[in-house]
Amino acid sequence: MEPTVPDDDLIRIAVELACRAPSVHNTQPWRLRYDCGVLDLCADPGRRLAATDPAGRQLVVSCGAALHHLSTALTALGWLTDIRRHPDRANPNYLAQIRFHHGTRGPQPHDFDLLTAIRLRYSDRRPFDPVDPNLPLAASLKDLVRQYGVRLTILPRSARPTLATATELTGAARRFDTAYQSELYWWAGHSLPEDGIPLEALATADNQAQVDIGRRFPTGSDSSSILHPDQATVVVLSTNGDDRGAWLRAGEALSHVLLEATATGHATCPLTHMTEFAQSRSLIGSLLPDSGVPQALIRIGSANEKDSPRQTPRRPIESVLTIAPRRS
Ligand SMILES: Cc1cc2nc3c(=O)[nH]c(=O)nc-3n(C[C@H](O)[C@H](O)[C@H](O)COP(=O)(O)O)c2cc1C
Secondary structure, three states: OOOOOHHHHHHHHHHHHHHOOHHHOOOOOOOEEEEEOEEEEEHHHOOOOOOOOOOOOHHHHHHHHHHHHHHHHHHHHOOOOEEEEOOOOOOEEEEEEEEOOOOOOOOOOOHHHHHHHHHOEEOOOOEEEEEOOOOOOOOHHHHHHHHOOEEEEOHHHHHHHHHOOOOOOOHHOOOOHHHHHHHHHEEEEOOOOOOOOHHHHOOOOOHEEEEEEEOOOOOOOOOOOOOOOOOOEEEEEOOOOOOOOHHHHHHHHHEEEEHHHHHHHOOOEOOOOOOHHHHHHHHHHHHOOOOOOOEEEEEEEEOOOOOOOOOOOOHHHHHHHHEEEOOO
16 A cells, blocks of 8 residues: 655655755755654754844745755655645744645656756856757746746846846945854855855856856855856846745745756856845846845856866755654
8 A cells, every 4th residue: 555654764865855955155044853744844043144134034035945845856756745834823933834645647757857956956156158048948937936926037138237236235235244244254165064155166256257246255166267257147036025925935936946947957046145135125126027025036047067166065864854753
């Protein structure tokens, strides 16, 4: 007889894949608990970036990305998920309760493409070549994110100066913000064994200079210099509301777009320095055709895979997943 709930080993595999999700500064601010066939996802407030992210926006967006990675992995492993978001209003860190069932059909080939993309994806901070017109960039990225209540806007090339201005604005406001800068240098620019962003995943000074809309990270050593300005397509994910529910769904949509783009051979990098700062967030909002709240931007383009930056580390599964002993 088919099992009615996934066994502990399968949950371990799925959670390990979920933890490959992107997170702000690679903080991996999530915790999971599996008990009697129910998996709970909670934000770990101890991993919030107090100076960069006082409201916890990036914390929850990161958890949303892990939630989408989790359900993508489980689908390919033969389990569909029923997700209850924010099951306990009294506990804002309790983000999702996940139950499982089998679908009428098994996993489809595209489910395995997305599973492979979980392993292949990384944030690439180098300048990109344009999106390859011969690669089918999931034509319907806009439709894809609608299921999360999120809108995707592909910005025209003419919006680039506004993005550069928003980047300058956040850079100038934070240049002498010692709390922000110490957080940035704590998490990025040296090798921590389990989290943070190593030098080899950050752009060299030459590469940073070609991406006028990137977060100002410590100078890295990601690859040999690419001496042309970034030609990425930039998309904005926006929501109607601006609460934890909207942030969680924005994170799910972010993950879905990143995995689809990776599966179709594209390079990607999330950008949130412009959305975590109120003034630049409203500047980005002015680029949208509606009155949505911008939650994250993504650069999408083509890049040399042979010379790709190093993948970032992850925390061991025992640090993020608790499995309750079975009750007999
Ligand atoms: C909510 C969120 C915000 C992020 N903001 C930025 C950003 O502003 N700039 C950037 O270069 N990367 C950003 N990233 C990418 C993370 O730095 C990256 O996911 C993390 O270091 C793990 O590395 P990986 O994506 O290569 O696995 C963000 C990711 C998430 C989920």
